[in-house]
Amino acid sequence: MSLSTFFTYTTLAGPLILAALFFLVPVYQDLKYRFQVWCRKSNAQAPGLPPTIYSIPFGIPFFIDVLRYSKKQTLMPFIQKIWHSKQTATIRLQTIGEFDILTSDPENIKAILAVDFKDYNFGHRHGAFEPLLGDGIFTLEGAGWKHSRAMLRPQFTRQMIAQLDSIERHVLQLISVIQASSGENVDLQALFFKLTIDTATEFLFGESVQTLSGGNPKITYARNFDLAFNSAQAFLARRFRLNIFYKLADTQQFREWCTTCKSFTDSYVQLALERADQKQENGEKEKEKEKERERERESYVFLDELVKETRDPQVLRDQALNILLAGRDSTASLLSWIFYNLAIYPAVFTKLRAEILTHFGTTPSTLSFESLKQCKYLRYVIDETLRLYPIVPANARAAVRDTYLPRGGLGPDSESSDPDARYFGTRPVFIPKGTILGYSVYVLHRDPHFWGG
Structure with missing residues (x-):
């Protein structure tokens, strides 16, 4: 031959x-x-x-x-x-x-x-998500996950997160942006994502990124973070869908988005470490420390509390990015779907608004976890929205x-x-080692066997 x-x-x-x-x-x-x-x-x-x-x-x-x-x-x-x-x-x-x-x-x-x-x-979640989220609570498992959970769980008590004055300030900014549109169509979903990143950064990091008002000049990439974070997340979803071939989805643009998000969070980490160093150097007397702790309880900052657990900048950044992801996306998605459905069902909107005015009037001064429980129709609207449009509609395990x-x-x-x-x-059903199991609450929440035809 x-x-x-x-x-x-x-x-x-x-x-x-x-x-x-x-x-x-x-x-x-x-x-x-x-x-x-x-x-x-x-x-x-x-x-x-x-x-x-x-x-x-x-x-x-x-x-x-x-x-x-x-x-x-x-x-x-x-x-x-x-x-x-x-x-x-x-x-x-x-x-x-x-x-x-x-x-x-x-x-x-x-x-x-x-x-x-x-x-x-x-x-494969850790490998697929690591370029953006690093070693955080959403990517780690086993001992690493338990350590993250133990470190983060104490930071989310009911008393710590009831900072309604801060939320009101950002909502008023949102309303002013809508009013400035002069009757033009407004993309509420985009504004809700800006609102929740503003409120989340203030609660979690001590200072808002202020995307609704043009960006906080103290924070690196304050104006670029929103686009980079959205784009990087969309790319992560693409990597995750590739399953064992997730490494095939990796571009220079994706790495740049991840770098922007990490640099953005690093700015907050550095500020938190500097605040901790300043407090240590000041050496306040015990009485003054107690007064400061009382003030901190009134104006709680997640990252400042996390610095008490670890001073490793990378650990702080990774955990902060993971929690920021949850704090921004979940609330913005829920708000978007609620307003979408209220636009479709005006009778529900009318009834909900009447009940809110009855319970709370036009100011948030009477708002609390306890008073919100009494507003049952609001709870019904939220629950039904989450049933039809769950924040995490599908997930997987191996x-x-x-x-x-x-x-x-x-x-x-x-x-x-x-x-x-x-x-x-x-x-x-026999599940061999290594098998991927996907589960969908989206499908479950719309299953006629449970909810009718």
Whole structure:
């Protein structure tokens, strides 16, 4: 055989081998799982097979759909359709390079997050999120997570977070921005994200970034942070969806966004460390210290309290960024969905406004955790908004050992006349070590089995 013929065969063989692997690897994965389930059929509680949805080849069509619907901002309705296509609460889905288990069954979600919590970890989350969030409470697990939780939990008592005067000041700034629009259309969601970053930075870091009023000149990247933080988070979501291939999503622009966010937070960390050093150098008398502590309780600063636990700038930055993410996005998202729904349902808006005026009047002086509890219709509006539009609509864990979900597997007894037998399954689901489990409260909160048609 001539050298040219050899190279011709080699050139042809490469793509053919790759194409074969794209089909053979998923076949092997599928048959291996089915064999593992079959080997356990003699157990006291023999597992069953959840319905399987294939995405041939190699899970690529599903991955393309995820990207397409994410771009349209309709990913959750698309995921909901997947569940409805099988008329079951737990499914096995071929994703890019593997088969995952997806569930909206509350019993299975309880097992993942509570009953069998030690059987799961965050999977690839740390690697995917590390460029922005570092080693914080949302990325660490095991001992690192426990240490973060122990360090952060004391900072969030009811007394510490009731700083309504600060919130009122920023809300008034928001209203002035809306009034300055002179009747033009206003993007409330964008303004809510500015509002919550302003309130969160004041509560967490002691000084607002003031995005609603042009940016705080004391803070590095104060004007650029909002865009960088939003863009970096969107990129993190893309990395996370790539699963084990998350490192493929890494660009210079992404790294620059992360650097901007870290430099922004470093400015606050430096200010907090300087405040702590100043207090130590002053050497106040005990009486003056007690007065200062009383003032601090009235004007609580999360980062100042965290400095008492650690003076490591990187630890402070990573934890601060993690908490800032939660403090900004959750509240801004909830506010956006509430106002969206109030615009659609004017009767609800009218009733809610009347009840708020009845309970609180036009000033926040009577607001407190206790008085808010008495405003039941406000609670109903918030709860129903969170049901339909949960802040974290879906999440995932990875099995660290062979384990089981309590139900979702199908067997001969699943074909009974009881509709719940087919929908929820009558057998446990075997979860091999390394399997990714996705769970969706978005799908659960819209499930006709619980909420009606």
